[in-house]
Amino acid sequence: MSSIRDVAKEAGVGVGTVSRALNHTGYVSPSTRKKIEKAAQKLEYTPNELARNLYRNRSGIVGLIVPDLDHPFFACLARNIEMELYRQGYKTMICNAVGISDREREYLDMLERNMVDGIITGSHCLDGEEYLKQKKPIVSIDRDFGSQIPIVGSDHRMGGKMAAELMIGSHCRKVLHISGVSPNILANERHRMFQQVLEERQVEVLQFAMDWNTFHWDAHYRMAQEIFEKHPDIDGVFSGDLGAAACMNVALQKGMRIPEDICLVGFDATSITRMVYPCLTAIRQNVELLAEISVNTLLDQVEQRKNVPHRQILEVDIQRGGTTRAENQAADL
Amino acid sequence: MSSIRDVAKEAGVGVGTVSRALNHTGYVSPSTRKKIEKAAQKLEYTPNELARNLYRNRSGIVGLIVPDLDHPFFACLARNIEMELYRQGYKTMICNAVGISDREREYLDMLERNMVDGIITGSHCLDGEEYLKQKKPIVSIDRDFGSQIPIVGSDHRMGGKMAAELMIGSHCRKVLHISGVSPNILANERHRMFQQVLEERQVEVLQFAMDWNTFHWDAHYRMAQEIFEKHPDIDGVFSGDLGAAACMNVALQKGMRIPEDICLVGFDATSITRMVYPCLTAIRQNVELLAEISVNTLLDQVEQRKNVPHRQILEVDIQRGGTTRAENQAADL
DNA sequence: CTGTTAGCGCATTCAC
DNA sequence: GTGAATGCGCTAACAG
Numbered sequence: 001m002s003s004i005r006d007v008a009k010e011a012g013v014g015v016g017t018v019s020r021a022l023n024h025t026g027y028v029s030p031s032t033r034k035k036i037e038k039a040a041q042k043l044e045y046t047p048n049e050l051a052r053n054l055y056r057n058r059s060g061i062v063g064l065i066v067p068d069l070d071h072p073f074f075a076c077l078a079r080n081i082e083m084e085l086y087r088q089g090y091k092t093m094i095c096n097a098v099g100i101s102d103r104e105r106e107y108l109d110m111l112e113r114n115m116v117d118g119i120i121t122g123s124h125c126l127d128g129e130e131y132l133k134q135k136k137p138i139v140s141i142d143r144d145f146g147s148q149i150p151i152v153g154s155d156h157r158m159g160g161k162m163a164a165e166l167m168i169g170s171h172c173r174k175v176l177h178i179s180g181v182s183p184n185i186l187a188n189e190r191h192r193m194f195q196q197v198l199e200e201r202q203v204e205v206l207q208f209a210m211d212w213n214t215f216h217w218d219a220h221y222r223m224a225q226e227i228f229e230k231h232p233d234i235d236g237v238f239s240g241d242l243g244a245a246a247c248m249n250v251a252l253q254k255g256m257r258i259p260e261d262i263c264l265v266g267f268d269a270t271s272i273t274r275m276v277y278p279c280l281t282a283i284r285q286n287v288e289l290l291a292e293i294s295v296n297t298l299l300d301q302v303e304q305r306k307n308v309p310h311r312q313i314l315e316v317d318i319q320r321g322g323t324t325r326a327e328n329q330a331a332d333l
Numbered sequence: 334m335s336s337i338r339d340v341a342k343e344a345g346v347g348v349g350t351v352s353r354a355l356n357h358t359g360y361v362s363p364s365t366r367k368k369i370e371k372a373a374q375k376l377e378y379t380p381n382e383l384a385r386n387l388y389r390n391r392s393g394i395v396g397l398i399v400p401d402l403d404h405p406f407f408a409c410l411a412r413n414i415e416m417e418l419y420r421q422g423y424k425t426m427i428c429n430a431v432g433i434s435d436r437e438r439e440y441l442d443m444l445e446r447n448m449v450d451g452i453i454t455g456s457h458c459l460d461g462e463e464y465l466k467q468k469k470p471i472v473s474i475d476r477d478f479g480s481q482i483p484i485v486g487s488d489h490r491m492g493g494k495m496a497a498e499l500m501i502g503s504h505c506r507k508v509l510h511i512s513g514v515s516p517n518i519l520a521n522e523r524h525r526m527f528q529q530v531l532e533e534r535q536v537e538v539l540q541f542a543m544d545w546n547t548f549h550w551d552a553h554y555r556m557a558q559e560i561f562e563k564h565p566d567i568d569g570v571f572s573g574d575l576g577a578a579a580c581m582n583v584a585l586q587k588g589m590r591i592p593e594d595i596c597l598v599g600f601d602a603t604s605i606t607r608m609v610y611p612c613l614t615a616i617r618q619n620v621e622l623l624a625e626i627s628v629n630t631l632l633d634q635v636e637q638r639k640n641v642p643h644r645q646i647l648e649v650d651i652q653r654g655g656t657t658r659a660e661n662q663a664a665d666l
Numbered sequence: 667c668t669g670t671t672a673g674c675g676c677a678t679t680c681a682c
Numbered sequence: 683g684t685g686a687a688t689g690c691g692c693t694a695a696c697a698g
Contacts, residue, residue, distance in 0.1 A: 001447075003691055014669035019693055026694090027667055049446040050392060051691035054383045054674050061426070069415065070604075075408035082402065082429050086436070091448075093394070094427045096415050103419070113382040115424075217604040245608045252610040271403075271550040275578050276609055277585040336675055347685035352677055359678090360683055384675035387690050669698080679688080 002043040011039035022047070062298065063107050063116040065095045065123045068215040072241065072270035073287070074122060077141075080291030081120060088299055090117070099213035101125040111136045118302045120294050124182050125213065137301035139294050144184045144311075150301075152293050152312040153186040159283040159316045160193030163238045163265045166281060166318070167198060170263040170325040174204045175236030176227060178243040180212035186313075190267065194238060206231060210243065220246040228254060234262065241266040241273050244280055248323065264323040278322025286314050335376040344372035355380070395631065396440050396449040398428045398456045401548040405574065405603035406620070407455060410474075413624030414453060421632055423450070432546035434458040444469045451635045453627050457515050458546065470634035472627050477517045477644075483634075485626050485645040486519040492616040492649045493526030496571045496598045499614060499651070500531060503596040503658040507537045508569030509560060511576045513545035519646075523600070527571060539564060543576065553579040561587060567595065574599040574606050577613055581656065597656040611655025619647050 004022075008015045013032055020026040021036040022045075028036075039045075053059045062085050066074040082092040093116055097104045104126045110116050111134055118137035128145045131138060138145075142153040167175050175198065179191040195205050210223060224246035227234075232254075237247045244266035248258065256262050258278060266273050269284035297308045320326070337355075341348040346365055353359040354369040355378075361369075372378075386392045395418050399407040415425040426449055428440045437459045443449050444467055451470035461478045464471060471478075475486040500508050508531065512524040528538050543556060557579035560567075570580045577599035581591065589595050591611060599606050602617035630641045653659070 004693095005691080008669095015691095016670075016693080016695095017668055020668090023693085029667060032668080046442075046445040048387075048691050049443070049448040050383070050387045050390065051674090052693080054381075054387045054676090054690090055692050055694090057383065057674070059383060069402070069412040070405075070409045072403075072405075072408075075405075076403045078427075079402040079429050082427055083431075086429075091443075092427055094411075094415055094425055096412050096419075098416075109379070110382070110424075112379040115382040217607055221607065249608065249610050249612075272605060272608055274550055274554065275582065275605055277582050279582075337677095338675080341685095348676080349678075349686075350684055353684090356677080362683060365684080381675050384690090385677080387674085387692090388676050388678090390690070667698105669696105671696080672694090674692090676690090677688105679686105681686090682684080 001048075002045050003048070004045070006043055007036065007039045007045050010043055011035045057114060058117050059115060060089065061091045061093050061116045062295075062302075063093045063095060063110060063119040065097050065104055065107055065119065065121040067096075067123050067125075067213065068098050069094065069096050071215040072272050073268045073285075074215075076270060076287050077122065077291060080288055081295055084291050084295040088295065090299070097123040097125055098215070099125055105130060108134060111138075118298045120298055124185060128184070137298055139298040139301075141290065141294055142186045143182075144186070147310060150297050150308050150310055150312070151186075152290065152297060152314070154285045154290065154314050154316050156186045156188075156190030156316075157193050159267060159285075160190035160195075161197055162283055162316070162318055163190075163267065164194045164197035166265050166324045167203065167236045167238065167263065168201055170236065170259060172203060172236030172263055174206070174231075174234050175238060175263075176206045176208055176231060176234045176247075178208045178210055178223075178227075178237070178239035178247075180240075181209050182212040206234065215242075217242065217246070221249065224250040236262065237264045239264075239266065241268045241270050241280065241282060244282070244323075245272055245276055248276060248280065258323050259325050263325065269319040273319065273321060281321040281324040282319045284317050284319045286316070289314055334381075335378050336381070337378070339376055340369065340372045340378050343376055344368045390447060391450050392448060393422065394424045394426050394449045395628075395635075396426045396428060396443060396452040398430050398437055398440055398452065398454040400429075400456050400458075400546060401431050402427065402429050404548040405605050406601045406618075407548075409603060409620050410455065410624060413621055414628055417624050417628040421628065423632070430456040430458055431548070432458055438463060441467060444471075451631045453631055457518060461517070470631055472631040472634075474623065474627055475519045476515075477519070480643055483630050483641050483643055483645070484519075485623065485630060485647070487618045487623065487647050487649050489519045489521075489523030489649075490526050492600060492618075493523035493528075494530055495616055495649070495651055496523075496600070497527045497530035499598050499657045500536065500569050500571065500596065501534055503569065503592060505536060505569030505596055507539070507564075507567050508571060508596075509539045509541055509564060509567045509580075511541045511543055511556075511560075511570070511572035511580075513573075514542050515545040539567065548575075550575065550579070554582065557583040569596045569598075571598045572600065574601045574603050574613065574615060577615070577656075578605055578609055581609060581613065591656050592658050596658065602652040606652065606654060614654040614657040615652045616649050617652045618649055622647055 008018045021028045120139045122141040140151045220242045244264045266280045266282035269282035273280035273282045341351045354361045455474040473484045553575045577597045599613045599615035602615035606613035606615045
């Protein structure tokens with residue numbers, strides 16, 4: 001671990017010159033530059049990022065908090081965010097919150113400790129207050145923490161409407177609606193809208209609340225079993241991809257035909273919707289754009305490039321699969 | 334951003350005392366401790382991790398390189414590794430390599446720059462040489478870089494054998510075997526073994542090579558379509574979960590019955606094998622243990638706790654699903 | 667164009 | 683018990 005000093009000594013110059021030469025900042029004569037580069041090479045000099053960070057008081061790291069990495073939507077989101085951050089010269093530190101609010105809090109602490117330059121959070125365990133205390137940049141995905149923290153998310157309202165219309169177009173009469181329960185998240189608008197549109201058309205809607213912090217498959221599967229035990233007569237399901245896939249699995253197991261006996265619509269349109277057979281009809285979130293905008297909104301603040309809007313809502317669209325009927329499509333959006 | 338100096342001034346003591354008091358290291362009288370704590374609270378002092386890192390010459394961050402976060406196996410692995418690292422007081426910096434060897438290389442650079450204390454790599458793009466140059470701790474998952482770098486992985490040999498016996502037990506006569514191509518990875522033993530066992534029993538095996546660095550669903554799906562076009566008469570498929578699921582999807586689409594017309598066995602047994610219907614029979618890797626051992630092997634080096642074994646191979650087991658026949662199970666393992 | 671100096675914030679000697 | 687001094691490795695300002 002040779003330092004810049006060793007290089008300076010080896011090249012017979014001052015440390016400042018070495019710094020300028022190696023960073024291509026400021027003037028340095030071609031001849032001394034050569035000497036320095038040679039010395040650096042000889043000593044296998046590599047700059048110490050830790051020292052640089054201290055001086056600059058920034059780490060070039062962005063914290064990303066997700067509820068669970070092992071969930072198709074968040075895995076995909078994390079991937080895209082990581083790539084966009086990388087493209088812009090930042091590293092991603094990841095935090096799997098899995099319903100442990102302590103972990104979320106500790107990540108916020110890292111903000112104050114200058115460990116990370118900013119945070120993008122897709123988790124919702126912690127009280128809004130904890131977030132509002134922060135002075136460094138934060139971007140929230142899908143949850144509204146109030147005017148202080150920029151939020152970016154999908155148009156859940158439209159998503160709920162689209163899903164409802166898919167149900168109507170499929171002639172469903174009794175649909176089950178699985179929703180999480182968490183305050184101030186955009187997803188709530190989707191749930192409200194879905195129910196409203198269907199009830200206007202006299203379609204019965206059964207609500208099924210799922211613990212918001214449950215993300216793994218087995219829990220979804222057990223839930224699906226419970227659902228069909230309690231409500232064997234439903235003819236439609238709207239849920240996150242995982243919930244819809246689980247219901248589909250149980251329905252098939254019970255010998256139900258899709259979409260004749262039951263229609264299913266997922267939300268997110270992650271790749272799992274295309275793995276199951278028939279492919280799951282789903283409302284698609286634009287994850288790539290979500291990632292890009294989250295990152296830019298954060299970095300605009302970190303680098304003080306410009307002011308950021310408080311709220312950015314992205315369009316959603318329909319991924320048609322084989323779990324809804326195509327006839328009589330609702331065209332009056 | 335008040336520093337330890339401000340606190341010292343506020344409390345009317347020296348910086349050294351503040352440091353000792355706040356870190357609970359060394360003696361400090363109860364009365365001055367009180368003063369210091371009060372001052373710290375008043376100034377909202379938070380230690381600057383960046384400065385600490387420089388002094389200690391370590392960051393407490395471990396780099397994790399995966400081919401693609403948006404792949405069920407690696408997402409799950411990353412999740413478990415992150416949690417184990419967290420449990421042991423480390424943060425995880427994630428790198429999605431997606432076949433871009435530059436990114437992998439840059440991560441290795443971060444090692445030398447003291448940005449991360451060690452690396453766990455599950456990616457395979459880069460030449461082994463690049464890795465061998467490193468002096469700081471590295472742990473490889475599934476790829477053998479030679480005696481310098483510890484490797485941890487699953488017993489692919491046994492996995493291949495188990496899969497072969499599942500095929501035999503299902504009376505397959507012509508199975509398609511999808512394998513990636515990459516040198517020095519443990520998975521190669523699985524491929525070799527699978528073929529060997531089947532050929533000993535006069536079962537025909539068609540090899541299908543897939544680009545190792547392709548991980549997303551659509552590519553797998555297209556591959557599956559190509560496979561059934563070229564080989565409509567196969568009655569068995571062995572592949573990674575994604576490949577098996579894709580083949581299953583296409584087979585169902587073609588009206589084939591499972592497992593009567595075609596049997597499928599996946600490798601990894603990620604949650605997607607339980608999403609599809611019927612559930613996919615698969616050889617399970619013990620991801621939790623894989624994560625735990627990788628982390629411990631790395632940290633044993635980072636913290637110089639003890640010497641680590643060069644090679645650690647974990648058992649695999651069978652997750653029985655509905656895509657193979659249960660009769661005539663091979664019991665002679 | 668280049669060398670010297672002064673911190674970035676902290677933790678650890680070592681005298682007192 | 684405690685304070686002052688030293689340095690982790692680097693960069694930027696300032697004289698030369």
